Amino acid sequence: MGDSRFVRRSSKLELPGLERELSLSQALSRRDILKIAGYSSLAAFLAACGVTSTTTTNTGTGGSLNLGSNESDPGPKKGMEAIVAAFTAANGGTKVKLNTVDHGTFQDQISSYLQATPDDAFTWFSGHRMRFFAAQGLATPIDDVWDSVKSNFTGAFAESVKGDDGHFYGIPRDYYPWCVFYRKSVFAAHSYKIPTNWDDFTALAAQMQKDGLTPISMGDKDGWPAQGTFDIINLRLNGYQFHVELCAGKQKWTDPRVTAVFKKWADLAKYYQAGLAGTTWQQAADMVVRKQAGMYLLGLFVSDQFKAAGQDALDDLDFFPFPDLGTQYDAEKALDAPIDIWMVTKKSPTLNADLAQAKAWMTFWAKGSTQLTMFQNAPGLIPTASDADTSSYSPLQKKAAQIISNAKRITQFFDRDSRPDFAGANGMQSFLLTYLQNPNADTTSLQGKMQSFWDSLPPEK
Amino acid sequence: MANRANASTTPAPAGAAGAGELVVTRQRRRYSRLTRIDKRLMVLMVGIPLALDLILIWGPTVASILLSFTNWSGIGPLTPANVVGLKNYQTLFFSYLFFWPAVKHNVIWLAFFTFISTPIGMFFAVLLDRELRGGRIYQSIFFMPVVLSLVVVGFIWELQYAPNDGFINNFFGLVKSHHIVDWLGDPNINLYSVLIAASWRQVGYIMVLYLAGLKSVDLALREAAKVDGANEVQTFFRVVLPVMAPINVVVVVITAIESLRAFDIAYIVNRGKNGLELLSTLITNNSLSEASLVGFGSAIAVVLLVVSLVPIMLFLSRVMRTLQ
Numbered sequence: 078m079g080d081s082r083f084v085r086r087s088s089k090l091e092l093p094g095l096e097r098e099l100s101l102s103q104a105l106s107r108r109d110i111l112k113i114a115g116y117s118s119l120a121a122f123l124a125a126c127g128v129t130s131t132t133t134t135n136t137g138t139g140g141s142l143n144l145g146s147n148e149s150d151p152g153p154k155k156g157m158e159a160i161v162a163a164f165t166a167a168n169g170g171t172k173v174k175l176n177t178v179d180h181g182t183f184q185d186q187i188s189s190y191l192q193a194t195p196d197d198a199f200t201w202f203s204g205h206r207m208r209f210f211a212a213q214g215l216a217t218p219i220d221d222v223w224d225s226v227k228s229n230f231t232g233a234f235a236e237s238v239k240g241d242d243g244h245f246y247g248i249p250r251d252y253y254p255w256c257v258f259y260r261k262s263v264f265a266a267h268s269y270k271i272p273t274n275w276d277d278f279t280a281l282a283a284q285m286q287k288d289g290l291t292p293i294s295m296g297d298k299d300g301w302p303a304q305g306t307f308d309i310i311n312l313r314l315n316g317y318q319f320h321v322e323l324c325a326g327k328q329k330w331t332d333p334r335v336t337a338v339f340k341k342w343a344d345l346a347k348y349y350q351a352g353l354a355g356t357t358w359q360q361a362a363d364m365v366v367r368k369q370a371g372m373y374l375l376g377l378f379v380s381d382q383f384k385a386a387g388q389d390a391l392d393d394l395d396f397f398p399f400p401d402l403g404t405q406y407d408a409e410k411a412l413d414a415p416i417d418i419w420m421v422t423k424k425s426p427t428l429n430a431d432l433a434q435a436k437a438w439m440t441f442w443a444k445g446s447t448q449l450t451m452f453q454n455a456p457g458l459i460p461t462a463s464d465a466d467t468s469s470y471s472p473l474q475k476k477a478a479q480i481i482s483n484a485k486r487i488t489q490f491f492d493r494d495s496r497p498d499f500a501g502a503n504g505m506q507s508f509l510l511t512y513l514q515n516p517n518a519d520t521t522s523l524q525g526k527m528q529s530f531w532d533s534l535p536p537e538k
Numbered sequence: 539m540a541n542r543a544n545a546s547t548t549p550a551p552a553g554a555a556g557a558g559e560l561v562v563t564r565q566r567r568r569y570s571r572l573t574r575i576d577k578r579l580m581v582l583m584v585g586i587p588l589a590l591d592l593i594l595i596w597g598p599t600v601a602s603i604l605l606s607f608t609n610w611s612g613i614g615p616l617t618p619a620n621v622v623g624l625k626n627y628q629t630l631f632f633s634y635l636f637f638w639p640a641v642k643h644n645v646i647w648l649a650f651f652t653f654i655s656t657p658i659g660m661f662f663a664v665l666l667d668r669e670l671r672g673g674r675i676y677q678s679i680f681f682m683p684v685v686l687s688l689v690v691v692g693f694i695w696e697l698q699y700a701p702n703d704g705f706i707n708n709f710f711g712l713v714k715s716h717h718i719v720d721w722l723g724d725p726n727i728n729l730y731s732v733l734i735a736a737s738w739r740q741v742g743y744i745m746v747l748y749l750a751g752l753k754s755v756d757l758a759l760r761e762a763a764k765v766d767g768a769n770e771v772q773t774f775f776r777v778v779l780p781v782m783a784p785i786n787v788v789v790v791v792i793t794a795i796e797s798l799r800a801f802d803i804a805y806i807v808n809r810g811k812n813g814l815e816l817l818s819t820l821i822t823n824n825s826l827s828e829a830s831l832v833g834f835g836s837a838i839a840v841v842l843l844v845v846s847l848v849p850i851m852l853f854l855s856r857v858m859r860t861l862q
Binding site: 299353360363529 | 609611612613614622629633634635636699700701702703707716718719720721722723724725728807808809810811812815819820823824826827828829830831833834
């Protein structure tokens, strides 16, 4: 989830700032120079002959390419630079200009960025956020690229980069599942068993409470972590289709099925720690690290927090998928697994010249080897390509990949599947915080507020 | 300005001598004293600030007002189809869930600054004005937070207020006894938690303003009051405070403006939600973020503008009066 990284950074006292960076363009090889010289003399010859010809077909090699990247954290940024270097070497010396912009700033400025003079290709998120800008005509469809690489992706990934118009707009580059995390040593010490259904899950939570642990950790100060719990309960209880339609406003928030989600959630919410609304996700994770809390529903990026506590803590980290609720939708094994993607812009002033290079870049990113380079620098981001070599994965990462490939349906996360104005701070984040104040209270009026807020929003064009 | 500077450098005596026969020629002479360079300078010195004012302040202001009548999302061209009339204001006043809470929070902010932070700042100033031993040290300590931006103040206090790891809950043993107070998460108290943090800085600011004011009060006045048999409290409220009237006006205006533009600390804590809604955070969350409800955000901005004009006009009219 995009916001997660923004907040993570803020907590380290780094203020959002604009950060631009030029990658070192690889020196042109002698052959490239000869090639360029050859083309230009040919062009000069044609011009001299007065032949009106279209420019030579751009094969996508050589040339130049501008990229806008939001991977501003040190690890992913290093990975991106390594990939740019590899691309230049493999693609006939394409001169790549990589503009890295702080993650939060990039997100806040995305509309004006895409409308003004964007780079040729840019990093973004799949789901509603991708479809929205595609529908606004601010992205270029890349169906031809997708046709050539689709065999390397599962159907769920294909679905995630398809626009409302049926065209394909992105290349999935990494993802991270949302699961229930725990420490193996804590489970071993109390001989807890991994719960697979709701009764076992709540019984385990009750047992943990008796044992003096906070059964389930929750830190919702930033507003979005609770949305992950809403997503998974809704998916298990009401199914993928209902969840997606609810996020898109095609179902009502006053629906009794939504009420059922809040009822179910209340069974879990009583096991959260006090003060969750003032606790950041990092502080909530630290409670699990310190063995004060038993379980924690979050994205795989929680491993960063364990890594910071030391390799022992990271090796002790494990997770299980959210338990079944005994509905027909259990079989979907759906879960939130936000996917990061590359997209091609529409209004880039250089896109005419660079389109073939941009497509070559997309094709390059569809390779497992490319995605592994990123993964080695950012272990929380799992490759999406089927041919990615999994031998370097840790058991945790292997398991994450396994869970995803078992899932029949993948959702992106509430704030990627719904409109940003609805999902944001003065919207669903507030509503869920209100709910968590008193989970056992009647939610009728709260659901009414959600629906009337949705209704008050202007139509999305 | 140019005129006066030029006059002082010209060798001819200024016509202010008051001689009757000069009155007739004075007009023409003063006129002619403005050389072409003077006129150009004047145009530049008035024109540049005026242009900047128009472009940077009035342009965006008028644009905001106009945008507030549209439902523009910030994407694509602004067309007549985007004009929705007063709909944004209607939504804002009658159905937007976060507007009236935000107004209430701004008012509480103003009241807290006026009735709690300002008197404390004034009190510190009076104490420090008495040349206590180590007064300089106290003064530095109280003033220290003022040099920090509210963003940094927010970060500092977040750590103190954290429910399980924070200093305050641990210091009072609330974590051990399982009576955790969620200072920043409980919507009933988090506004006051934030106000304490903001006052930590505001008090020092007010203190310095009053210290400067107190230093400028004529000692003779205090002595006269003493001779007349007034005690310390009477002297302060009946003599010193009225003399500091100009400082009081500045403090009142600063308090009002700080309360209306309150933003940074609430935004840092939780982006202005769950009890920390403020007009300024609503504007940001609606129009500057990915939400891109530019028209609606502009309507909130216009409301804030109208409200802000009140203290600003009060201040200006006061300044104008003292100038006259």
